[in-house]
Amino acid sequence: MSFEYWYMFPVAVVIAILANSSGFSGGVLFQPIYNLFLNIPIQSAIATGIATETVGMTSGAIRYIYYKMVDLPIAFTMIMLTIPGIVLGNHALIVINGDLLKLILGFIILFIATMQFANAVKKSFGRRESVPVEDIYPFMWIPPVSGFFSAATGTGVCEISQPLLEKGLNLKTRKANATAIMIEATADWIITILNIHAGFIIWEIWIFTGTGVILGGQIGPYISRFLPERLIKIIFSISIILIGVFYIYKGYIWMMKGRV
Numbered sequence: 001m002s003f004e005y006w007y008m009f010p011v012a013v014v015i016a017i018l019a020n021s022s023g024f025s026g027g028v029l030f031q032p033i034y035n036l037f038l039n040i041p042i043q044s045a046i047a048t049g050i051a052t053e054t055v056g057m058t059s060g061a062i063r064y065i066y067y068k069m070v071d072l073p074i075a076f077t078m079i080m081l082t083i084p085g086i087v088l089g090n091h092a093l094i095v096i097n098g099d100l101l102k103l104i105l106g107f108i109i110l111f112i113a114t115m116q117f118a119n120a121v122k123k124s125f126g127r128r129e130s131v132p133v134e135d136i137y138p139f140m141w142i143p144p145v146s147g148f149f150s151a152a153t154g155t156g157v158c159e160i161s162q163p164l165l166e167k168g169l170n171l172k173t174r175k176a177n178a179t180a181i182m183i184e185a186t187a188d189w190i191i192t193i194l195n196i197h198a199g200f201i202i203w204e205i206w207i208f209t210g211t212g213v214i215l216g217g218q219i220g221p222y223i224s225r226f227l228p229e230r231l232i233k234i235i236f237s238i239s240i241i242l243i244g245v246f247y248i249y250k251g252y253i254w255m256m257k258g259r260v
Contacts, residue, residue, distance in 0.1 A: 005205045008033075012052065012209040016216025019053075020060035021224040022235040023177030025150070025158040025184050027053030028243050030209065040202060043093060046154040047192075047200030048209075053154075054192045056213025057185035063221040064178035071165075071175055074131045075182045078143045078161060081136075082187050085147030090194045092152040103251020105149045109159045110244030116163055117237035125173045125229050126166040135169055142168075143183075150184070151191045153247070157184040159240055173229045177236075178221070 011033070019026030027049035034045035064070050092101065119125070142164055149156030158180045166176035195201055224232065 002204050005038075005208050008205060008208040009212040012056070012212025013216040013219075016056040016060070016213035017220045017223065018235070018239070019158075020056065020063075020181060020217050020220025021227065022232050022239065023158060023162045023180050024236055024239050024243075025053055025155055026056055026213065027188075028153075028155040031154055032246065034205070038205070040205075042099075044200050044202050046093065046152075047195040047198070048202045048206055049154045050150075050188055050195065051192045051201045051206050052209040052213055054185065054188035055210045056217045057158075057181050057188055059214045059217025060221050061178075061182040061185040063218055064181060067178070067221065067225070069175055069178035069221075070182045071130050071171060071179045072182075073133050074136060074165070074169070074171075075179045077133050077136055078183050079186045081140055081143035082147035082150075082157060082183065083190065085144035085149075086151045086187055086190050086194075088144075089148035089151030089153075089156075090191060092148065094198070096152070097254065099250050099254035101149065101152045102247040103254070105153055105155060106244045106247030106249075106251060108149075108244075109155070109240050110248065112159065112163050113237045113240035113244055115167075116233060117241065119167065120230050120233035120237055123230060125233070126169070126171045126176055128170045129172060129175070131165070131169045131171050139164055139168055147187055150187055151194070155243060155247075157187045159243070162236065173232060174224060177224065177232065 015026045015029045030049040030052055031045050034040040146156040146160035161183050162176050162180040165171045165179055
């Protein structure tokens with residue numbers, strides 16, 4: 001085994017703590033590192049990031065289930081709704097320019113994150129302990145969209161599911177975070193299996209990032225229990241705003257290259 005990428009272990013621990021404590025998908029934070037600093041092709045950067053996120057989110061989801069913070073019935077329903085979008089998104093990763101998809105997603109999650117930040121400022125949070133499954137019916141189109149973008153860009157399920165759970169379905173902030181992470185973890189397993197078959201994952205990097213996020217995935221949920229809801233919401237919003245801006249920037253660069 002090569003130790004060339006050993007330094008990604010502590011980086012992965014920090015990213016997983018941040019992602020699992022506030023409820024966004026950490027895989028997106030690995031993409032700039034893989035693509036810009038390690039010069040890895042975009043498809044492999046996305047696939048390796050998702051494979052890393054898979055074990056990190058699974059670690060966090062197990063911890064949240066242990067804490068009884070996941071709304072399991074609504075989580076399983078949203079997972080089933082997400083799967084068709086994952087299948088389409090995995091195909092889109094191959095046939096559609098990834099920067100175009102990131103440009104579209106960037107505007108979507110930037111809008112969502114801005115709303116979430118405003119809610120944090122106003123101290124507007126979800127209030128319900130659980131959500132009846134039938135309450136998802138008016139929003140049934142949203143999970144497939146999140147699955148599509150998650151498979152195609154490495155981001156989408158957590159970033160879209162958490163606001164849907166908290167603002168659309170009025171689930172408490174911590175439970176919305178935990179449930180979104182459970183949905184993301186399950187979706188990531190499906191995406192990663194498809195990417196293994198396609199041969200996109202770079203295992204020499206994953207061995208260090210994967211072990212790092214397993215550790216961080218246990219620490220993040222523990223820390224989350226002691227953080228104020230407002231702080232959790234602000235961390236989530238700022239993280240997603242930065243991701244949205246990065247995606248829009250990548251899409252803009254792609255458009256400018258197309259005009260040359």
